[in-house]
Amino acid sequence: MSVSVQEADFDIGAEIDALLAGRTDVGAVATFTGLVRDINDGSGVHAMTLEHYPGMTESALEEIVAQARARWDILAVRVIHRVGTLQPADRIVLVIVAGSHRGEAFAACEFIMDYLKTRAPFWKREDTPEGSRWVDARDADDSAAQRWN
Amino acid sequence: MSVSVQEADFDIGAEIDALLAGRTDVGAVATFTGLVRDINDGSGVHAMTLEHYPGMTESALEEIVAQARARWDILAVRVIHRVGTLQPADRIVLVIVAGSHRGEAFAACEFIMDYLKTRAPFWKREDTPEGSRWVDARDADDSAAQRWN
Amino acid sequence: MNIKVLYFAALREALGTSGETVALPEGCTTLAGVRALIAARGGDWEKLERMKNLRAAINQRMAEPSATVADGDEVAFFPPVTGG
Amino acid sequence: MNIKVLYFAALREALGTSGETVALPEGCTTLAGVRALIAARGGDWEKLERMKNLRAAINQRMAEPSATVADGDEVAFFPPVTGG
Numbered sequence: 001m002s003v004s005v006q007e008a009d010f011d012i013g014a015e016i017d018a019l020l021a022g023r024t025d026v027g028a029v030a031t032f033t034g035l036v037r038d039i040n041d042g043s044g045v046h047a048m049t050l051e052h053y054p055g056m057t058e059s060a061l062e063e064i065v066a067q068a069r070a071r072w073d074i075l076a077v078r079v080i081h082r083v084g085t086l087q088p089a090d091r092i093v094l095v096i097v098a099g100s101h102r103g104e105a106f107a108a109c110e111f112i113m114d115y116l117k118t119r120a121p122f123w124k125r126e127d128t129p130e131g132s133r134w135v136d137a138r139d140a141d142d143s144a145a146q147r148w149n
Numbered sequence: 150m151s152v153s154v155q156e157a158d159f160d161i162g163a164e165i166d167a168l169l170a171g172r173t174d175v176g177a178v179a180t181f182t183g184l185v186r187d188i189n190d191g192s193g194v195h196a197m198t199l200e201h202y203p204g205m206t207e208s209a210l211e212e213i214v215a216q217a218r219a220r221w222d223i224l225a226v227r228v229i230h231r232v233g234t235l236q237p238a239d240r241i242v243l244v245i246v247a248g249s250h251r252g253e254a255f256a257a258c259e260f261i262m263d264y265l266k267t268r269a270p271f272w273k274r275e276d277t278p279e280g281s282r283w284v285d286a287r288d289a290d291d292s293a294a295q296r297w298n
Numbered sequence: 299m300n301i302k303v304l305y306f307a308a309l310r311e312a313l314g315t316s317g318e319t320v321a322l323p324e325g326c327t328t329l330a331g332v333r334a335l336i337a338a339r340g341g342d343w344e345k346l347e348r349m350k351n352l353r354a355a356i357n358q359r360m361a362e363p364s365a366t367v368a369d370g371d372e373v374a375f376f377p378p379v380t381g382g
Numbered sequence: 383m384n385i386k387v388l389y390f391a392a393l394r395e396a397l398g399t400s401g402e403t404v405a406l407p408e409g410c411t412t413l414a415g416v417r418a419l420i421a422a423r424g425g426d427w428e429k430l431e432r433m434k435n436l437r438a439a440i441n442q443r444m445a446e447p448s449a450t451v452a453d454g455d456e457v458a459f460f461p462p463v464t465g466g
Binding site: 034050093116119125 | 304308311351355358374376381
C-alpha cells in the first residue's frame with residue numbers, strides 16, 4: 001500500500017528499506033519529512049492537532065501519487081500522513097520517491113508535497129500561549145502547487 | 150561534522166535523527182540517497198568501485214555545503230559519500246537538508262547533489278559481464294549543475 | 299432528494315456540528331445551491347457563505363460550485379486545507 | 383622548482399602511476415604548462431593532452447589551465463568526476 005493515514009509515528013529508514021526491498025533497479029531516492037515546529041507565525045506552538053476527512057484523505061493522496069507516476073518515470077512511492085495530536089519536533093508527513101535517476105525522484109517528491117499541501121483534506125490546529133487557533137492556508141503553498149500546471 | 154567520506158554504510162534514519170537531535174525549529178527535511186543500480190548504459194553491473202582524491206573530497210563537499218548555506222536559509226546539512234567496492238542496491242551517497250520550510254530544503258538538497266556530481270572528486274568503475282569500465286561523465290549532470298548559475 | 303452534508307475544521311467548530319442529512323428542494327441541484335440553501339437558515343449557518351475561500355467535495359472528491367449534486371451524495375464543506 | 387603531481391581514475395590507470403614529483407623548468411608556471419611538459423615525454427604520457435575533458439586541481443581545489451603553479455604545490459589531473 002503506497003498511502004497511509006495514521007496516528008502512529010513512522011520510521012523513515014524502515015519505510016525506505018521496505019519500499020526498496022528486493023529491488024536493484026533504483027538509483028535515486030528522494031524523501032521529504034514534515035515536522036511540527038515550535039514557532040509558527042510568531043507564536044510559540046506547544047501542540048498541534050491534525051483533523052482530516054476519513055476516506056477522502058486516502059483517495060486524495062492516492063490520486064496525487066497517480067498523477068506523479070503519470071508525469072514522471074518513477075519506480076515506487078510511499079506517502080504517510082499522521083493525524084491526531086502532535087508535539088514540536090514530531091513527524092507529520094513522509095513522502096518517499098524511488099526512481100532510476102535523481103531528477104525525476106526530486107521533482108515527483110516535491111510535486112507530491114505541493115499537491116498534498118493544497119489538495120489533501122487535512123487541517124491543523126495549533127495550541128499557543130494565546131490559545132488554540134486553526135492554521136491559515138499559506139498563499140506560498142498555492143503558488144508552489146500552481147507551478148506544476 | 151557535516152561531511153563524511155567513508156567505506157562504511159550509513160543508516161539514513163539514524164543520520165536524520167542525529168542531525169535533528171534537540172531541535173524544535175525544523176519544519177522540513179529533504180533527503181537524497183543514491184544507490185548502485187544493476188544496470189547502467191545497457192550493461193549489467195555486478196559491482197562498482199569508487200575511487201576518490203583523499204583530502205580534496207572532504208574540502209570539495211564542505212565548500213558545496215557552504216555554498217548551499219549561503220544561497221538558502223537552511224538549518225542543518227549532512228553529506229555522506231562512500232568509497233571502495235559496492236554491490237547493486239548498496240547506498241552510495243546521502244544528502245540531508247533540514248530547514249524551516251520545504252522550498253529551501255528541497256532546493257538546497259538538489260543543488261548539493263548537482264554540484265557533488267560535477268565538482269567532488271569521485272570516480273566510479275563498474276564491473277560488467279563485458280569487463281571493468283570507468284563510468285563516463287553524463288552531459289545531463291553538467292546541465293543540472295549549470296541551472297544554478 | 300436527500301444528501302449527507304459534512305463540515306470540517308474551523309467550519310465544523312463554527313457550526314457546532316460535524317454533519318447532517320439535508321433534504322434538497324426541487325431545483326436545488328448544484329453545490330452552490332446546497333451551500334445557499336443551508337446558509338439561508340441564518341445565524342451561524344451564514345458562515346457557510348461568509349467564510350473566505352470555502353472548499354467543497356462531492357463523494358470525497360474536490361468539486362467546483364457548479365458541480366451537480368445527486369440523491370444520496372456525500373457533500374462536504376471545509377476551509378482551505380493545511381496539512382503536510 | 384618542484385611540485386607533486388597526482389593522477390586519478392582512468393588517467394592513473396593509463397599512466398600506470400598514481401603520482402610523482404616533477405621538477406619544473408624556468409618559465410613553466412601554469413597548469414597548462416605542467417600538462418604540456420609531462421605530455422611532451424611522449425608515449426602514454428601524451429594521454430595527458432589527448433584525454434577528453436581532463437580536469438585539474440591545485441592544492442586540492444579545482445583549477446583552470448591558466449592557473450599559476452608555485453613551488454611545493456600539489457597538482458592533480460583527472461577525468462570528469464562521476465560520483466554521487
